[in-house]
Amino acid sequence: MSVLVDTDVLVCYLRGSLAASRALDEATDFSIYAVTYMELLQGLRNKGELVALRRSLDLRRTTILPLTAAITIRAVALMEALVLSHGLRMGDALIAATAIEHGLGLLSGNVKHYAPVDDLLVKRFVSEP
Secondary structure: OEEEEOHHHHHHHHOOOHHHHHHHHHOOEEEEEHHHHHHHHHOOOOHHHHHHHHHHHHHOOOEEEOOOHHHHHHHHHHHHHHHHHHOOOHHHHHHHHHHHHOOOEEEEOOHHHHOOOOOOOEEEOOOOO
16 A cells, blocks of 8 residues: 555654554555655754665655645645644644645554544554553
């Protein structure tokens, strides 16, 4: 299944989670959102970690999807519809909009964050204890 991978899954993967590695292996191909990539960059401590991140994403042939006007418009519509009723957050709206615009499922451990979003197929990631 082609999926957009949420930040939480990638953080687990980079910390050595076998469950996250298996989940990524099960995806026929996966993409990440540009903002997700920037969030990962924010958490790096040195250039060695940057090299390891790039190498890991390259080995998995990860596509980094950019922010587009269509994604922005859809994310704003999601926020307008769901921020007051469900507390949808900006980052989650952008990720959901990206998945929908690209016709991708979303692999995430934060399923409840995305539950109110129509037209979004969320595949639950469960990390090991």
